[in-house]
Amino acid sequence: MEFRFDITKIFKENISRIGNSLLPNGFIASDRRCALDTTAYVAEIINTVGQASAAAQGLNHPVTTSDRLRNSDDQVIYLMTENNGRSGLVLGLLKIGRKSLYVFDQNGDTRHVNAPCVLDFYIHELRQRAGLGKVLFEYMLEQENFTPEELAIDRPSEKLLSFLRKHYGLSTKIPQMNNFVIFDGFFGSQKSARDLHRTSQTYVTTSPNSILFGPQYLNAENKRRQSHVRSNHDLPLGNNQINGNITNKNCFYNNLLIRISAKLNNVGRYGAPRPQCSLNQIIHNKETSVEAEPTRKLMNDTTADIIKSFVEQTDNLSVSEKNVQDTKQEVDEPSDLITSPISSSQHDVKFSDDRNLVDSFASDNYNYNESSFETFDTQHEGDHVDSNKFRYNKRQTGKKNVSSIVVGSDEKIEFNQISDDGFGVVKINRPFGVPASYRTHEHSYDNDSVHSRDSENTHTADGFFDLKFYSHPLW
Numbered sequence: 001m002e003f004r005f006d007i008t009k010i011f012k013e014n015i016s017r018i019g020n021s022l023l024p025n026g027f028i029a030s031d032r033r034c035a036l037d038t039t040a041y042v043a044e045i046i047n048t049v050g051q052a053s054a055a056a057q058g059l060n061h062p063v064t065t066s067d068r069l070r071n072s073d074d075q076v077i078y079l080m081t082e083n084n085g086r087s088g089l090v091l092g093l094l095k096i097g098r099k100s101l102y103v104f105d106q107n108g109d110t111r112h113v114n115a116p117c118v119l120d121f122y123i124h125e126l127r128q129r130a131g132l133g134k135v136l137f138e139y140m141l142e143q144e145n146f147t148p149e150e151l152a153i154d155r156p157s158e159k160l161l162s163f164l165r166k167h168y169g170l171s172t173k174i175p176q177m178n179n180f181v182i183f184d185g186f187f188g189s190q191k192s193a194r195d196l197h198r199t200s201q202t203y204v205t206t207s208p209n210s211i212l213f214g215p216q217y218l219n220a221e222n223k224r225r226q227s228h229v230r231s232n233h234d235l236p237l238g239n240n241q242i243n244g245n246i247t248n249k250n251c252f253y254n255n256l257l258i259r260i261s262a263k264l265n266n267v268g269r270y271g272a273p274r275p276q277c278s279l280n281q282i283i284h285n286k287e288t289s290v291e292a293e294p295t296r297k298l299m300n301d302t303t304a305d306i307i308k309s310f311v312e313q314t315d316n317l318s319v320s321e322k323n324v325q326d327t328k329q330e331v332d333e334p335s336d337l338i339t340s341p342i343s344s345s346q347h348d349v350k351f352s353d354d355r356n357l358v359d360s361f362a363s364d365n366y367n368y369n370e371s372s373f374e375t376f377d378t379q380h381e382g383d384h385v386d387s388n389k390f391r392y393n394k395r396q397t398g399k400k401n402v403s404s405i406v407v408g409s410d411e412k413i414e415f416n417q418i419s420d421d422g423f424g425v426v427k428i429n430r431p432f433g434v435p436a437s438y439r440t441h442e443h444s445y446d447n448d449s450v451h452s453r454d455s456e457n458t459h460t461a462d463g464f465f466d467l468k469f470y471s472h473p474l475w
């Protein structure tokens with residue numbers, strides 16, 4: 001196939017690889033004008049050979065055009081030329097590219113693959129059956145590092161099927177519902193498996209399962225990988241740490257950590273930074289616990305939710321106090337990283353059951369914020385607090401409770417719950433304008449006092465400032 005211009009100046013090699021720049025690989029343009037002229041020449045060659053290929057296959061429209069190549073990121077043309085001592089000859093072309101396909105495997109199951117495809121193949125009529133097709137095809141396989149079996153063929157002609165059978169022994173097709181032909185071995189090749197793995201990730205959803213347990217892959221390879229990852233989460237704790245109904249404590253902590261890590265790895269809008277909750281700041285008396293900031297960053301409030309929900313599911317667990325303390329020692333982070341807004345003398349938590357274990361685990365190791373005030377059992381100076389009485393919050397019980405939070409002026413914080421009519425009350429236990437030292441036992445921790453409000457419903461009878469808030473799951 002000859003052209004009106006000298007193609008030997010454009011194509012220095014017998015086979016040239018052309019991408020969407022429409023310039024052959026390795027082509028060096030002397031200036032911009034030269035580059036523009038060359039792309040125009042190459043476009044003309046591609047359109048002409050594409051037309052010839054379509055005619056040879058009996059197609060109405062060419063599969064290969066310069067415009068399609070220019071507008072495609074993953075299509076490549078291998079052009080075969082010959083220097084005949086004059087202006088040169090074009091002998092044929094081979095176009096390949098990746099396509100996202102839904103194909104049937106040997107079992108008839110649908111697979112989503114991003115497969116390399118043979119899109120167009122043509123050798124000039126005068127040179128067919130002379131081995132040029134094989135030379136061109138082999139060159140492409142070598143350059144792209146493909147094997148013949150992993151290629152999907154777009155609507156192959158009888159000549160191409162015969163070509164593939166002869167040179168590569170590809171004869172057993174896997175029946176498909178589309179125009180592509182794939183052969184036995186398509187799914188067995190390593191790179192196809194890699195493609196399947198890559199595409200199977202597209203099945204990751206934001207379903208509750210994915211959020212709780214991480215991405216759920218569909219194929220067997222990924223199931224195996226996932227189970228391997230889970231087994232690597234085992235904590236090096238001895239079996240004697242926890243007794244009672246916990247038969248596999250590694251499982252206990254694995255599940256906890258998997259849920260935490262799944263939450264911390266949230267992506268997209270769920271992983272976007274959220275503004276500070278002002279109520280949370282009030283409760284935690286933030287300005288006095290600056291040291292807690294590093295750990296607070298590690299553990300966001302959603303992690304607290306996980307721990308709480310986990311606690312609900314571990315109703316049957318029972319942990320002795322001694323073992324809990326042993327376990328605490330093993331899993332403790334360096335204590336200087338953790339600063340509770342409650343002083344250590346006050347933070348005398350009695351572990352009465354597994355809920356305390358998990359609460360302690362979370363607060364001591366991560367200092368999580370929201371809902372972490374399981375300080376019902378915390379002794380406060382001058383307070384009458386029943387340490388054996390454990391009160392569940394709304395997330396633990398699933399029931400609507402009233403929460404009463406008393407924020408003191410001297411960094412003491414309490415969180416108590418009473419069964420009431422569905423909303424919480426925040427009470428700042430001194431009237432505005434009253435010095436911080438003003439605080440008596442009568443004024444503290446009296447849940448009933450919040451019900452005796454003044455006429456505007458803004459202050460209690462003792463002059464406390466009352467805030468009503470609704471407890472909502474999304475908080």
Ligand SMILES: CC(=O)SCCNC(=O)CCNC(=O)[C@H](O)C(C)(C)COP(=O)(O)OP(=O)(O)OC[C@H]1O[C@@H](n2cnc3c(N)ncnc32)[C@H](O)[C@@H]1OP(=O)(O)O
Binds near residue numbers: 120
């Ligand atoms: C996805 C697609 O692109 S489908 C479209 C494929 N392209 C076409 O059909 C266009 C017309 N045909 C051609 O351009 C060429 O025949 C090609 C590209 C298929 C093969 O190129 P060739 O240079 O002929 O291949 P090569 O010489 O290396 O191999 C020859 C073998 O190809 C097959 N083959 C080539 N031409 C023919 C033909 N006319 N009839 C039957 N088989 C043929 C045969 O198996 C042949 O082996 P044989 O001669 O021992 O029978």
